Amino acid sequence: MTATARRLESTVTGETLFMALELGSTTWKLAFATTRAVRPRIRTITAGSLSQLRTEIAVAKTRLGLAADTAVRSCYEAGRDGFWVHRALVAEGIHNVVVDPASITVDRRARRTKTDRIDATALITQLMNAAAGDRRGWREVHVPSVQAEADRQLQREWEAVRDDRTRLRNRIQALLATQGVYLDLSGHFVDHLRDVRLWDGTALPAELVARLERDWTQLQQVEDRRTQLTRLRQTRVADDRTDVVATQTRQLAELRGIGVNGALTLTTELFAWRGFRNGREVGASIGLTPSPYRSDQRVVEQGVSRCGNRRVRALSIQLAWSWVRWQPDSALTRWFHARFGDHGRARRIGIVAVARKLMIALWRYVETGTVPDGAVLNG
16 A cells, blocks of 8 residues: 555554554554555564654554644553553653453463464554444553652552562461471560570570571561551551542441451552442443443353453452451341352352442542441441
8 A cells, every 4th residue: 555545544544643652661663554445554663762652653654645734643551651651641742551361362272373473463453443433352451650659659569568578477487387396586586596496405406596587587677667658657547637538538437347458459569549330330440340241042141241440349358257257237247148048159159249339438428428328437
């Protein structure tokens, strides 16, 4: 196709340059096209080089017969680079979308060819389909603002430190258990460690003691960091704070069965920055929607989709059990007992439904102030 033909065809489609980015750790693969009838132009640049990206966009416009001020639409898959690429593209005046890689339709053959070039070509095809109104081939990711992303850091760091603390404590106790020794991990752990005797009356090997002492030192550092983060978290949601995160966290913590930890995770990861139109969107955002498989005579319920935010999804199950325990007179708890009774397996399945209903009720609570039916506030 000649440049004149491309120019005429691109005029019909509104003079748009489509660009897909396949992001790697060392190089980025770029795909440019104007219509689905033309083979995409594939280029490779150094990863993170915005100057090379600008140059390639300008060259692509020239090669494809487009004006210098032609609008650019782009996309890339969500991954290790986060959202900084999206913000950089938007700052350049480019209409960009971030795509959930798990939602992109792929060839189901056991051995399918996969290269960055093929992936970039598939991405740009899906981008042009979406621009034409067909969004069935992918799902776009909601990009948080810089402040919303920053608000997550404190709570996520606290959770990471909590997991580090658990890992270190378990490792110390496991090392001792291999020698048949059990010690309380208290402040005098090191002194007690040196006095320990094995089954035959001998002392612990010096190498093992040295390792345990280093692990204990690391655990103490983690404990100090956890204490510091706990204080910062309390300051973050103090009564004199009026920002959305602090306000919604205090509001959620007023409900019996929901603590500051769960409330802060819900606000920073979901409620404080996502705008939902209905309860179905709330359930879908955390992956608590059914995924049936129905083909001819085969009907299988595959469980919940598990899409969306895994932190909120795991927390929602914990909060559902807490809600059933601490809000026994609420309508949701009564429904759970009436529907699933005392059957162990049925209750474990039904708690997922409770979690979905609870997340929707909590969303309505922070949006409109409507207390869940029958729920009790902390007195």
